[in-house]
Amino acid sequence: MGKNLEHQFSMLVREIRKEFVGNGPKEISTRFVGNWAISEMKGNLTNVEKFMINSEQGKQMVHEARTKMVKEIYKKPEVIEKFEALIGAKVLRLFSDINIEEDIAMTVFVFDESVDLKAK
Incomplete structure (x- = not known):
């Protein structure tokens, strides 16, 4: 069940990104560690953003x-509720950052109880 819950979590992250950003990451993986859900996303940038990053500005x-x-x-609240319902x-x-040069984003969700135990 662990990999299945991680996969469901990744798909929810992708769904949310597509809904609000317009495109989702090309690759996404999630790992549960203690009360953290860590999602790594590759292939986030749009073609316009890829063009823009040719300059420092x-x-x-x-x-x-x-x-x-x-x-x-x-x-x-409606976004957070989806994650809370999935994880229980x-x-x-939440902590989030993106490495523009490598086109890799990381988001760490911190829950009020261990999520890796729920995934087992």
């Missing part, structure tokens, strides 16, 4: 916009 703009936008998405625990906080 563009890199900075894309990084800032992506980071702020993702944090705003996860402030929405409350989301306490």
Whole structure:
């Protein structure tokens, strides 16, 4: 069941990203560690963003916009409720960042109880 719950979590992350960003990551994997769900996403940038990152100013703009936008998405109660319903625990906080050059994003969801035990 562990890999299945991680897969379901990854698919929910992709669904949320597609709904609010317009495209989801090409690859996504999630691992549960203690009360953390860690999602790694590859292939996040749009063609326009890939063009923009050819300059330092563009890199900075894309990084800032992506980071702020993702944090705003996860402030929405209807989004958080989907993750809490899937895991059966409350989301306490979230950390998110993207490496523009490598086109890899990481989001860490911190729950109020261990999620890796639920996945076993």
